[in-house]
Amino acid sequence: MKKFIFTLPKKNEDPEGSLKKYLINKVAKKYNWLSLDGIDEPKLNVLGIQYAGPSDYLTFGISTKHNVSWAPTHSYHPAIIDADKFDLYHDFFAAMERLDKYAKINHPFYVEHDYDYKNIFGMPVKVYPTFIQVGYNIIPRNKPSFFDTVDEKTRLTLVHISSIANSL
Numbered sequence: 001m002k003k004f005i006f007t008l009p010k011k012n013e014d015p016e017g018s019l020k021k022y023l024i025n026k027v028a029k030k031y032n033w034l035s036l037d038g039i040d041e042p043k044l045n046v047l048g049i050q051y052a053g054p055s056d057y058l059t060f061g062i063s064t065k066h067n068v069s070w071a072p073t074h075s076y077h078p079a080i081i082d083a084d085k086f087d088l089y090h091d092f093f094a095a096m097e098r099l100d101k102y103a104k105i106n107h108p109f110y111v112e113h114d115y116d117y118k119n120i121f122g123m124p125v126k127v128y129p130t131f132i133q134v135g136y137n138i139i140p141r142n143k144p145s146f147f148d149t150v151d152e153k154t155r156l157t158l159v160h161i162s163s164i165a166n167s168l
Contacts, residue, residue: 002105003061003079004098005071009089011054019088023058023099024049027068031103037069059083060102067106134158 008020027034038048052058052070062079063069071080086095126133131140139158140146150158 002102003059003082004084004086004102005060005062005080006058006086006088006095008052008054008056008058009087013089014054017054019092020052020058023088027099027103031099033107034067034103035065037063037066040066057085058088060099067102 006023008014008017014020024036027036028039036049038050049058049068049070055073057071057073057075057080059069059071059080060067062071062077062083071077084098086098088095123135129141131138133139137158
């Protein structure tokens with residue numbers, strides 16, 4: 001199921017809200033392609049995820065406008081009731097694993113079926129430790145002299161793809 005919820009810790013479990021801060025920072029920095037309600041446009045209401053309090057829910061995949069949103073503790077919306085739930089305090093590692101999977105699936109260059117990403121030019125991309133495979137082309141990592149052997153148009157395309165793949 002794509003939709004899931006993290007229940008924020010109770011006030012006595014995390015008095016400083018450290019886990020919520022960690023989670024929001026992780027999404028904002030590591031998974032910056034995921035949109036956050038109240039931070040990214042469109043701003044739907046004044047109270048974004050930064051206003052979620054103890055025992056409230058951080059929702060993933062439920063909002064139609066943002067990847068990450070929030071709901072009060074006792075929300076009875078059908079999507080919230082049906083979603084998988086993780087207690088951020090007690091199930092932290094399972095929650096982080098689920099977040100990683102969700103972020104990967106929602107990455108704009110992600111494709112399934114033996115490739116890691118799909119480039120904006122429609123070419124599938126597979127990332128290996130020493131090279132990047134773009135379609136049938138192999139781009140060595142850490143060998144800039146390789147780019148001297150291809151024509152200018154191909155070089156620009158491969159450099160663009162390589163820089164995207166190296167940043168992931």
